[in-house]
Amino acid sequence: AQSVTQLGSHVSVSEGALVLLRCNYSSSVPPYLFWYVQYPNQGLQLLLKYTSAATLVKGINGFEAEFKKSETSFHLTKPSAHMSDAAEYFCAVSEGPGGGNKLTFGTGTQLKVEL
Amino acid sequence: EPEVTQTPSHQVTQMGQEVILRCVPISNHLYFYWYRQILGQKVEFLVSFYNNEISEKSEIFDDQFSVERPDGSNFTLKIRSTKLEDSAMYFCASSDGLAQETQYFGPGTRLLVL
Numbered sequence: 001a002q003s004v005t006q007l008g009s010h011v012s013v014s015e016g017a018l019v020l021l022r023c024n025y026s027s028s029v030p031p032y033l034f035w036y037v038q039y040p041n042q043g044l045q046l047l048l049k050y051t052s053a054a055t056l057v058k059g060i061n062g063f064e065a066e067f068k069k070s071e072t073s074f075h076l077t078k079p080s081a082h083m084s085d086a087a088e089y090f091c092a093v094s095e096g097p098g099g100g101n102k103l104t105f106g107t108g109t110q111l112k113v114e115l
Numbered sequence: 116e117p118e119v120t121q122t123p124s125h126q127v128t129q130m131g132q133e134v135i136l137r138c139v140p141i142s143n144h145l146y147f148y149w150y151r152q153i154l155g156q157k158v159e160f161l162v163s164f165y166n167n168e169i170s171e172k173s174e175i176f177d178d179q180f181s182v183e184r185p186d187g188s189n190f191t192l193k194i195r196s197t198k199l200e201d202s203a204m205y206f207c208a209s210s211d212g213l214a215q216e217t218q219y220f221g222p223g224t225r226l227l228v229l
Contacts, residue, residue, distance in 0.1 A: 044158070044208075100170045102160040102163055
């Protein structure tokens with residue numbers, strides 16, 4: 001069975017500071033990994049995904065994540081936080097390519113950006 | 116840009132009542148999903164649907180739940196007799212089923228069972 005652990009349910013950063021949101025996964029097969037963002041009163045929007053190509057994945061809004069197999073991690077980073085980044089971020093894993101594979105989500109990290 | 120839509124955005128119902136949550140997936144997508152998120156908890160998979168039948172379901176998805184694609188555009192989740200613990204945000208998602216697929220999520224329906 002697959003699982004995802006997100007360390008830190010709440011993270012607070014200053015505007016302009018580095019954002020680091022942590023995600024560790026457990027999977028018996030090579031994982032496909034995703035980061036989704038949820039803004040207030042909206043659905044889940046895909047930020048980026050890792051699908052066994054490049055280990056450093058760039059996404060929307062300046063976010064990127066690095067797949068580290070040795071550490072079973074897929075941490076999300078952004079060099080400089082903006083107020084508009086305040087949202088909830090979810091890491092998720094699926095079993096692999098092809099249709100119909102369910103996503104297993106972490107518990108989410110609420111990012112707060114302060115002036 | 117195409118998007119997944121869900122109606123209603125909020126629904127309040129009495130325990131024991133039936134509810135139907137509606138979703139319109141992205142038009143050329145083939146795989147459809149329901150997930151739910153109980154307040155303060157993680158997003159959980161309920162069911163996936165392909166070619167007019169359930170592909171996979173979780174242990175949450177018991178006999179009280181059913182899904183249907185009644186026409187070419189809608190995808191519904193029915194809860195036959197709601198319980199207090201069914202109160203949650205329900206998300207519909209769809210994907211085109213290709214390799215490295217992305218699931219696109221709707222905005223959710225917040226269900227409150229009283």
